[in-house]
Amino acid sequence: MRAILTRSVRVALRGSRSSNLPLRLLRTTMASPPQTAFSRLSQSASFVSTHASSEACKSREENRGVPASSSGKEAGRACWSCGDVKPSFCFLCKRCNKVQPPEYAVSDGKYVCHYELLGMMPPRFDVDTQQLDANYRELMMALHPDKHGASTPAEQEFVSTHSANLSEAHRVLKDPVKRASYLLELLGMPGLQEEERVSDMSLMMEMLEADETVEEAEGPSDPQLLEVHSRYQQRFEEARDGLYDLFRRERFDLVKESLLRLQMYQRLLNRIKERGVS
Known part of the structure; x- marks a missing residue:
């Protein structure tokens, strides 16, 4: 390509x-x-x-x-x-x-x-x-x-x-x-597929733990929920900026894995938003 x-x-x-x-x-x-x-x-x-x-x-x-x-x-x-x-x-x-x-x-x-x-x-x-x-x-x-x-x-x-x-x-x-x-x-390459997952199993486990924290939060002012929100908002922005760079350098072989990470962070942040955190 x-x-x-x-x-x-x-x-x-x-x-x-x-x-x-x-x-x-x-x-x-x-x-x-x-x-x-x-x-x-x-x-x-x-x-x-x-x-x-x-x-x-x-x-x-x-x-x-x-x-x-x-x-x-x-x-x-x-x-x-x-x-x-x-x-x-x-x-x-x-x-x-x-x-x-x-x-x-x-x-x-x-x-x-x-x-x-x-x-x-x-x-x-x-x-x-x-x-x-x-x-x-x-x-x-x-x-x-x-x-x-x-x-x-x-x-x-x-x-x-x-x-x-x-x-x-x-x-x-x-x-x-x-x-x-x-x-x-x-560009003629496959986009995201529903069944696709990141290959980093340690990241998968980390995200499961973050999901549990979100589910167990007592409300939008829960300190642990706010900490998770701050941490993964930063990671989301870093992953997004990383994608800018990968597309700029035409590193399409690395885009999909980075995009899957971005999607995971986005989904977590959406769940946090549903708990009342803006």
């Missing part, structure tokens, strides 16, 4: 920042790329990335939404309402502002991924969650049913489907465990 990653994908994983303009994203989408690791992604992912450069997006914007491609021959789709040529995928027509059908396949074998839906390209683990939340709110506001109350039933169904997919994309990318698993799938 490391051998076939292109330079552009490596830059993305190493920490490049993207320009996030959600209202532009409503009317434009990523262009189809040359053959890279990101254009040969696993079909098991909810959406498959069509990784493209910011220059391609800029070019497409200047050409009224016609998608760019390496061959220059890829055509967009006509808006169902006004007939204007639009990108292979967009939420709203740039010309008439009508909601477009939820057609997430942009070309053969390529689908819009969660990162693209929320204007957070390129795909990466180190996501700016504040920007993610801001993009999500802005997109959901633009697609709010109240703004499309006079639309046809079909258009309202388009809005409902887009909103549901945006919510799912936000849920996945907001959660570091789900995000890392999803990114592995985008």
Whole structure:
């Protein structure tokens, strides 16, 4: 896998920042790329990335939404309402502002991924969650049913489907465990499986003891519960930061074990939160 990653994908994983303009994203989408690791992604992912450069997006914007491609021959789709040529995928027509059908396949074998839906390209683990939340709110506001109350039933169904997919994309990318698993799938590797466990048996025993402490706590102010919360909150943050580094260095062989640890810490912290500890 490391051998076939292109330079552009490596830059993305190493920490490049993207320009996030959600209202532009409503009317434009990523262009189809040359053959890279990101254009040969696993079909098991909810959406498959069509990784493209910011220059391609800029070019497409200047050409009224016609998608760019390496061959220059890829055509967009006509808006169902006004007939204007639009990108292979967009939420709203740039010309008439009508909601477009939820057609997430942009070309053969390529689908819009969660990162693209929320204007957070390129795909990466180190996501700016504040920007993610801001993009999500802005997109959901633009697609709010109240703004499309006079639309046809079909258009309202388009809005409902887009909103549901945006919510799912936000849920996945907001959660570091789900995000890392999803990114592995985008890279053509298995994400987290329900039956997977860490290989470190001593850690397993330690977590069982921590679980017992949580269950036996007398209340949210129990000193032992608070100590466990503090200890594993720190470990969670360390494991998350470790994943940032592993993705940046493309050490995908080590990501899964680190991700399983992060998941264990997250589950424990969620149980502690259920006991009233914030």
